Amino acid sequence: xxxxxxxxxxxCKQSGARYGILHxxxxxxxxxxxxxVGTLATVKYLSPEELYEMGSQVILANTYHxxxxxxxxxxxxxxxxHKFMNYKKPMLTDSGGFQVFSMSKTRKIDExxxxxxxxxxxxxxxxxxxxxxxxxxxxxxxxxxxxxxxPPYPCDYKYMKDSVERTLRWAERGKKAHQNPNQALFGIxxxxxxxxxxxxxxxxxxxxxxxxxxxxxxxxxxxKETMYRMIExxxxxxxxxxxxxxxxxGSYDSIIEGxxxxxxxxxxxxxxxxxxxxxxxxxxGRVNIRDKKYEYDLSPLDPKCNCYTCRNYTKSYLRHLYKxxxxxxxxxxxxxxxxxxxxxxxxxxxxxxxxxxxxxxxEFFEKYGLxxxxxxxx
Amino acid sequence: xxxxxxxxxxxCKQSGARYGILHxxxxxxxxxxxxxVGTLATVKYLSPEELYEMGSQVILANTYHxxxxxxxxxxxxxxxxHKFMNYKKPMLTDSGGFQVFSMSKTRKIDExxxxxxxxxxxxxxxxxxxxxxxxxxxxxxxxxxxxxxxPPYPCDYKYMKDSVERTLRWAERGKKAHQNPNQALFGIxxxxxxxxxxxxxxxxxxxxxxxxxxxxxxxxxxxKETMYRMIExxxxxxxxxxxxxxxxxGSYDSIIEGxxxxxxxxxxxxxxxxxxxxxxxxxxGRVNIRDKKYEYDLSPLDPKCNCYTCRNYTKSYLRHLYKxxxxxxxxxxxxxxxxxxxxxxxxxxxxxxxxxxxxxxxEFFEKYGLxxxxxxxx
Numbered sequence: 001x002x003x004x005x006x007x008x009x010x011x012c013k014q015s016g017a018r019y020g021i022l023h024x025x026x027x028x029x030x031x032x033x034x035x036x037v038g039t040l041a042t043v044k045y046l047s048p049e050e051l052y053e054m055g056s057q058v059i060l061a062n063t064y065h066x067x068x069x070x071x072x073x074x075x076x077x078x079x080x081x082h083k084f085m086n087y088k089k090p091m092l093t094d095s096g097g098f099q100v101f102s103m104s105k106t107r108k109i110d111e112x113x114x115x116x117x118x119x120x121x122x123x124x125x126x127x128x129x130x131x132x133x134x135x136x137x138x139x140x141x142x143x144x145x146x147x148x149x150x151p152p153y154p155c156d157y158k159y160m161k162d163s164v165e166r167t168l169r170w171a172e173r174g175k176k177a178h179q180n181p182n183q184a185l186f187g188i189x190x191x192x193x194x195x196x197x198x199x200x201x202x203x204x205x206x207x208x209x210x211x212x213x214x215x216x217x218x219x220x221x222x223x224k225e226t227m228y229r230m231i232e233x234x235x236x237x238x239x240x241x242x243x244x245x246x247x248x249x250g251s252y253d254s255i256i257e258g259x260x261x262x263x264x265x266x267x268x269x270x271x272x273x274x275x276x277x278x279x280x281x282x283x284x285g286r287v288n289i290r291d292k293k294y295e296y297d298l299s300p301l302d303p304k305c306n307c308y309t310c311r312n313y314t315k316s317y318l319r320h321l322y323k324x325x326x327x328x329x330x331x332x333x334x335x336x337x338x339x340x341x342x343x344x345x346x347x348x349x350x351x352x353x354x355x356x357x358x359x360x361x362x363e364f365f366e367k368y369g370l371x372x373x374x375x376x377x378x
Numbered sequence: 379x380x381x382x383x384x385x386x387x388x389x390c391k392q393s394g395a396r397y398g399i400l401h402x403x404x405x406x407x408x409x410x411x412x413x414x415v416g417t418l419a420t421v422k423y424l425s426p427e428e429l430y431e432m433g434s435q436v437i438l439a440n441t442y443h444x445x446x447x448x449x450x451x452x453x454x455x456x457x458x459x460h461k462f463m464n465y466k467k468p469m470l471t472d473s474g475g476f477q478v479f480s481m482s483k484t485r486k487i488d489e490x491x492x493x494x495x496x497x498x499x500x501x502x503x504x505x506x507x508x509x510x511x512x513x514x515x516x517x518x519x520x521x522x523x524x525x526x527x528x529p530p531y532p533c534d535y536k537y538m539k540d541s542v543e544r545t546l547r548w549a550e551r552g553k554k555a556h557q558n559p560n561q562a563l564f565g566i567x568x569x570x571x572x573x574x575x576x577x578x579x580x581x582x583x584x585x586x587x588x589x590x591x592x593x594x595x596x597x598x599x600x601x602k603e604t605m606y607r608m609i610e611x612x613x614x615x616x617x618x619x620x621x622x623x624x625x626x627x628g629s630y631d632s633i634i635e636g637x638x639x640x641x642x643x644x645x646x647x648x649x650x651x652x653x654x655x656x657x658x659x660x661x662x663g664r665v666n667i668r669d670k671k672y673e674y675d676l677s678p679l680d681p682k683c684n685c686y687t688c689r690n691y692t693k694s695y696l697r698h699l700y701k702x703x704x705x706x707x708x709x710x711x712x713x714x715x716x717x718x719x720x721x722x723x724x725x726x727x728x729x730x731x732x733x734x735x736x737x738x739x740x741e742f743f744e745k746y747g748l749x750x751x752x753x754x755x756x
Contacts, residue, residue, distance in 0.1 A: 040699075040702050042704050042706045044706065045423075045705040046706065047708065069701060070673065070694070070698040074673060074674060074694060077676070077694065078692060078694055084692075085695060086695075293453060296452060298456060299457070314457065314462075315420070316448070316452060316456055317462055319448075320447065321421065322416075323447060323448070324447055326471065327421075327422055327563060327705045327708060327709070328421075328423055328424040330704070330705060
C-alpha cells in the first residue's frame with residue numbers, strides 16, 4: 001500500500017498556479033482537482049462507474065452524517081468506506097466541524113468539544129477532536145480532517161481569536177489521537193477575515209507538520225472578494241510542499257480564483273444540489289431546465305459537452321423528467337454538472353502544465369461574463 | 379423497417395406452454411417475456427443501458443400519463459418515444475383505459491367515451507377510443523392497445539355484458555382510427571369472471587383480426603384462482619398464431635401460471651414499486667432490506683443472482699441507502715427485482731424449448747413454497 005504524499009510537479013510560469021500529484025493508498029490523483037460529495041457514502045443517484053467515466057478522482061463523504069447513519073461501526077465492519085460503497089479510488093472525510101455549525105441551531109462549545117443537536121431527531125450529541133478522529137479512523141478514508149470550529153462571518157475579533165486558539169489545541173489533540181498511519185491527516189486553517197489570525201492558525205498548524213492543510217471558514221456568508229482574501233492570508237503561511245484544500249467551494253469562478261492563489265483541492269455539494277433543482281452549468285452559461293422554452297428543444301444541455309447526458313438526451317426529455325420529479329432526471333442532471341467541473345479542473349491542469357493559466361482564466365471569465373466584483377452564474 | 383408479426387416457434391410437449399418470437403420495427407424479441415414499466419418514459423431511476431444489460435426486451439409506457447405530461451406532441455416532436463427516451467428496443471403503450479379506472483375516483487362512461495378527472499389537478503378529461511389511438515400513434519410505440527373499459531371485480535352480469543359490448547364497439551372504432559401500419563394494434567379481452575362474456579369478447583376481437591390480444595380486467599381485486607380462470611376463459615377462444623398479453627401481472631407465481639395457460643407477454647409495476655419500498659425477490663424468497671438483521675450483513679441480496687447490484691453491493695450498504703431514502707438505493711434495488719423477473723422469463727423460455735416446463739414449474743413452486751391455493755411471496 002502506497003503511503004500518502006504530495007508531489008508538486010509544476011508551477012505555472014504565467015500565474016504561479018500549481019500542478020501536482022497526490023499519492024494515496026488508493027492510487028495517484030492529479031491536482032488541482034474537484035471532489036464530488038457523497039455525503040452518506042453515495043454521490044446522490046450515481047454509480048462509482050459513472051464517476052470513473054467522468055474522470056472523478058477523490059470523492060468526499062461526511063463524517064457527521066455517517067456517524068448518525070449507518071454508524072461508523074457498520075462502515076468499519078465492511079472494511080471501510082471504499083468497500084462499503086464500492087468506490088475504488090481515493091476518498092476523503094471531513095471532521096464534522098462544519099456540520100456542527102451548519103446543521104444544528106443550538107450548540108455549546110467548550111474546551112472539551114461541542115454539544116449540539118442531532119438534525120434527525122433533536123437528541124443531544126457531543127463531538128470532540130478525539131471522537132471525530134476515531135470515527136474517521138473507522139470510516140477509513142485516505143484523507144481525514146482535524147476537528148475544528150467553523151465560526152460564522154462576520155465574527156468579532158475576540159471570539160475568533162479564542163476560537164482559532166482552541167481549534168489549534170483541538171488539532172494537537174486530534175493528531176495525537178490519530179491511529180492509522182495509512183490515513184493522511186489535514187489541519188484546518190481558520191481565522192476568518194483577520195490576517196493575523198489566519199497567520200497564527202496557518203503557521204501553528206504548519207509547525208505541527210500535517211499531511212496537508214485545509215482552508216476553512218469560507219462559504220459562510222462572506223462575499224467572494226473577502227473569500228479570496230482569506231485564501232491569500234492562509235496560503236502565504238503554508239508550506240508549498242503540502243496540498244491545500246479549499247473546503248466547500250465549487251462555483252467555477254471560485255475554483256479558478258482559488259487555483260490562481262495556490263489551492264490544489266476543492267469540494268462542494270453545489271453541482272449536484274443545483275442539478276437536482278434543475279440548474280445546469282454549461283458552456284453557454286446557466287441553463288434552468290424547467291424553463292418552458294425547452295419544452296420542444298431537441299438539442300443537448302450543452303453542445304460542447306461530451307458527458308453521458310449530453311451524448312444521449314435532449315433538453316426536451318430532461319425538462320420532462322425534471323417536471324415529473326423523476327429520479328432518472330436527477331441522475332442525468334447530476335452527471336452533467338459533475339462532469340462540467342471535472343472537465344474544468346482537467347482543463348485547468350493542462351493550462352498550468354503549459355504555463356498559460358492566466359490566459360485560460362481571462363478567456364474563461366470573458367466567455368462567461370465573469371469578474372471578481374460581479375461574479376455571475378454560480 | 380420490419381413489420382410486426384408473431385412467430386410461434388415451439389409448444390412445450392410437457393405443458394403446452396409457448397415459445398415464440400415477436401418481430402417488430404425495433405427488432406426481434408422472445409416470448410414469454412416480462413416487460414418493465416416506464417410509466418413516464420423512464421423506468422424509474424434506470425438507464426436504457428442498464429435495462430439492456432439485464433436482457434430487457436420490450437418496455438411499456440403509459441399513454442394516460444404521457445398524455446398529461448409532457449403531452450404526446452412533445453414526444454412526437456422528438457420522433458416518438460424511442461428517440462425521446464433513447465430506448466432502442468421495442469416499446470408498448472397501453473390505452474389509458476386502466477388508468478381511467480384506477481386513477482380517477484369519479485368517471486362517467488357513455489357510448490362516446492369516458493369523462494373523468496386529471497389525477498394531478500382535478501381538471502375534467504375526456505378520453506375516447508379515437509383519442510387514445512391518436513395519442514398512441516403520436517407516441518409511436520411498436521405495440522399499442524385498444525381503448526377499453528376495465529370494470530371492477532366483482533361486477534354484476536348485466537353491467538359486465540353492457541361493458542363488454544361497448545368495449546367491442548370501441549375496439550372497432552379504434553381499429554378504424556389507427557393510422558400507422560408500423561404499429562401493431564392489440565384488442566383487449568374483458569368479461570371478468572363470466573366465461574360466456576370472455577368468449578364473446580375474445581371471439582369478436584379475433585374476428586376483427588388484431589395483431590395480438592391482451593387479457594384485461596385482471597389484478598383488480600380478484601383472487602389468484604379466479605384470475606387463472608379468467609385467463610383460461612379468454613385464451614380458449616383466441617387464435618394460437620397471435621401473441622397473448624396478460625396486462626398488469628408481474629408476481630412470479632402468476633407469470634408461471636400464466637405461461638402454463640398460454641400467455642406470451644406480461645408487464646407490471648410490481649418489481650420496481652416494491653423495490654423502492656425495500657422488498658426484493660430472491661432465490662431465498664422475499665427479502666425486506668429495511669430489516670435490522672441486515673445492518674452488518676456483508677452478503678449480497680441474493681447469492682445466486684448475477685445482477686449489477688448483487689455483484690457489487692452488500693445488504694448492509696443497501697439497507698443503509700434504503701434507510702436514508704437515497705436515490706441510488708432505489709436504483710440498485712430496482713435493478714435487482716427487474717433482473718429477477720427477466721432471468722425468470724429467460725429460464726422459462728429455456729424450459730419450454732426443452733419440453734420440461736411442467737418440471738420447471740413444480741421445482742420453482744416447491745422451492746418457494748408456493749401453491750395456487752396459498753400463493754406466498756409476491
